[in-house]
Amino acid sequence: MNDALDVALRLLIVFVVFLTFPLIVGQAEHKVMAHMQGRLGPMYAGGFHGWAQLVADGVKFAQKEDIVPAGADRRIFQLAPAVALLPYLLVLLAIPIGPGEGAVGEVVDAGIFFVLAVMGVGVLGSLMAGWASANKFSLLGGLRTAAQLLAYELPMLLTAASVAMAAGTVSLPGILDAFEWWWLPWQIVGAVVFFVAGLAELQRPPFDMPVADSEIIFGAYTEYTGLRFALFLLAEYAGIVVLCGLTTVLFLGGWHGPWATDGLGWVWTLLKTAVLAFVVIWLRVTYPRLREDQLQKLSWTLLVPLSLAQIALTGIVKVVIQ
């Protein structure tokens, strides 16, 4: 009975995190973007600095009519948002937030592979949406999504492999247990490549060619309205949380910190994740959108060689210190 209660409690906590953190990131994006652009952003909803803006948006989305285009493939069109969103919930289960067995939803032995595999499945949702909408903008968006995933999955996997080599394990809590502070400079190239490739997989600016709203009208999501559209947006922000959490765990030492790691390790994890999420928003405001050929070139001619060099460096250092 205690075990069942324990499992239920963990699932509940992960679910609550899944529902709240993306909204916090979204609200932070509203305000941070606004201030970077010399505006105020939402100020009225909820009273204090517009804190309830996203709640109001959610109510608005829920009230909208649910429309499926006549020419669309009905079932796949309706299934796509769930396929896009659910993988991020599963990934959150495997991210350790503090030291010990108690601070992770579920210990997965092949954690890195689980996380990257399931994140890759999420992109299938965009592909399904792009095809099933029967809209040429959506199809173009789907095509670009697929091309982008194929280009950026490889550097992401290679840099994650580099960390796994350094730690001698592919389990996420195991990597954190093996972490030393000097891994930070050692794996810094891998960290940057992983983060950039992750941004591209989430289709965040400056890698948002697949959803370029001024060009192909939000790509795969052109035909979506109401709750289903909101689910796609939620998937994007859940993706930011997951990517920042993963980068924290793999490259920045997760719950390790200069002081107070006993008992307060989870604060470090959350702090690092929040700083990374801020960087994601900052990049969106700073850089213009990359063109499709520039996107592909960046991955194949810069990120893949860099990640291979990182693996070589990891191997050499690993052999030397043994």
Added chain:
Amino acid sequence: MTLAAATHGFLSPTGVEIAFLLVGLVTFGAALVTVTTRQLVHAALWLVVTLGGLAVEYLLLTAEFIAWVQVLIYVGSVVVLLLFGLMLTRAPIGRSPDADSGNRWAALAVALASAAALVWVVVDAFRTTWIDLDGAAAGSTAVTGASLFQNWVLPFEALSVLLLAALVGAIVLSRKAKAKANAATAAETAAEAAVKDTKDAKAGKEGAL
């Protein structure tokens, strides 16, 4: 041999065995739909279900590492590549009347033959081997890695050389096509230039006249 068979009867299956069978049936059904559906993109999506079902089977056999790699490579990359190819060429919504091939009986025969061979080999090799599901995981990453790099290094290396050869071959083929296309455009521009020259010359003549 008789001892192993005696301790594990087929008539009193455990929960895991029942789950394995059920997932196997779903996987088999999805595979059948994949090859029989008339809608191209639906076939690719049913393939996702099939490959995912296989991953669940691996999980039930405690081969966690293999399961996640299966999802990563097949669902995450191969199917995405497939969908990409379909969307690039043609992916109509609804039925494709030309989705059936005239070779389907030959394909069925080959599929049945290879399935029979595989089942025979696997049954013959592992007839009395049982996985202890309650003990330490027999398919964890550490165990898989150790056996891969201790007992199976040669096949592993041979496979990597094979993949490298395929990679080099793909690059050579694509470069050849590009070189040909370049040569063709060069010839075209030359021809166009020649035509333009003669036109200019004509115009010059006319102007002179």
